[in-house]
Amino acid sequence: MCRACPSRRWLLGALAAVPLAACSENVETGRNQLILVDDGQLAGLADQAWSDLRGKTPLLRDPEAQARVGRVGAGIAKATGRTDLDWGYAVFDSPDVNAFVLPNGKVAVFRGLLDAVRSDDELAAVMGHEAGHVVARHAAERVSQQLAVQAGVSLAQILLSEQAGENADEIAGALGMGAMYGVILPYSRKHELEADVLGLTLMEKAGHEPRAAVAFWERRIAEAKGQPNVPEVLSTHPADATRLARLREAVQTSPSASGGRG
Known part of the structure; x- marks a missing residue:
């Protein structure tokens, strides 16, 4: 076995030290969590992304809908305790049954989602989920994991270049794929489940009924029955059955489970 050159030894040491230096609870x-980027860096990028989205995607011309999302969103935002963020909301004129959040607290809701929810409680379930991503710092963790994987693959490529020769790129590519399916995607699914559970807590703090989240997902899953699904192991999101089971379990253990709301 050949001895690593000083520069390679330095790279190995630096890469090994990163998780210890950047791991926080x-x-x-x-x-x-492994956090290699700060919230300020992500917020700057998110500000630009939000500006681009508003410039390219038409807003829904319905003041009542915009006000409704803003009202529900404000309650969720208050429940997070993240007063350092400039929370903002917009409903975009798209049939997609979807919503997403940026790490700067800006939440996009699509018209299709408003058509799909049957109450403010169900809307709060979705918006609570999005806010859950923010308080859990999922964006920073995801970016950090990708940076760490890229650094690891690059380092492996350097270390393998002499021994593996022309096969170094193929081996590094295989390592990258392994990291994608062994680290990135599993954590993405974990993030979604965490956001679901955190969202239940946030919506309840904001005065909404957590069981509405279960009702919403039960209906969405029933509507999607028979449609082709990506296998869970290849997906960024957990399987519907996994997600619903976790939600039901979390709702059963919530403070309002015994008596509910009148």
Whole structure:
């Protein structure tokens, strides 16, 4: 076995030190996270992304709908305690049954979602989920994981270049695929489940009924029955059955489970 050159030894040491230097506990999730980027960096990128979205995607011309989303969203935002963020909401004129959040607290809701929810409680379930991503710092964790994977693959490529020769790129590519299916995608599915559970807590703090989240997803899953699905192992999101089971379990353990609301 050949001895690594000083530069390679330095790279190995630096890469090994990164997780120790950047690992911190998130009080919202109760687990450690690898964070290599700060919230300020992501917020700047998110500001630009939000500006681009508003410039390219038409807003829904319905003041009542915009006000409704803003009202429900404001309650969820207050429940997060993240007063450092400039939370903002917009309903875009698209049939997609979807919503997403940026790490700067800007939430996009599509017209299709408003058509799909049957109450403010169901809307709060979706918006609570999106806010859950923010308080859990999922965006920072995802970017950090991707940076770490890229650094690891690049380092492997350097270390393999002499021994593997022309096969180094193929081996590095295989390592990258392994990281994608072994780290990136599993964590993405974990993030979605965490956001679901955090969303239940946030919507309840904001005065909404957590069981509405279960009702919404039960209906959405029933409507999608028979449609082709990507296998869970290849998806960024957990399987519908996994997601629904976790939601039901979390609702059963929520403070309002015993008596509900009148």
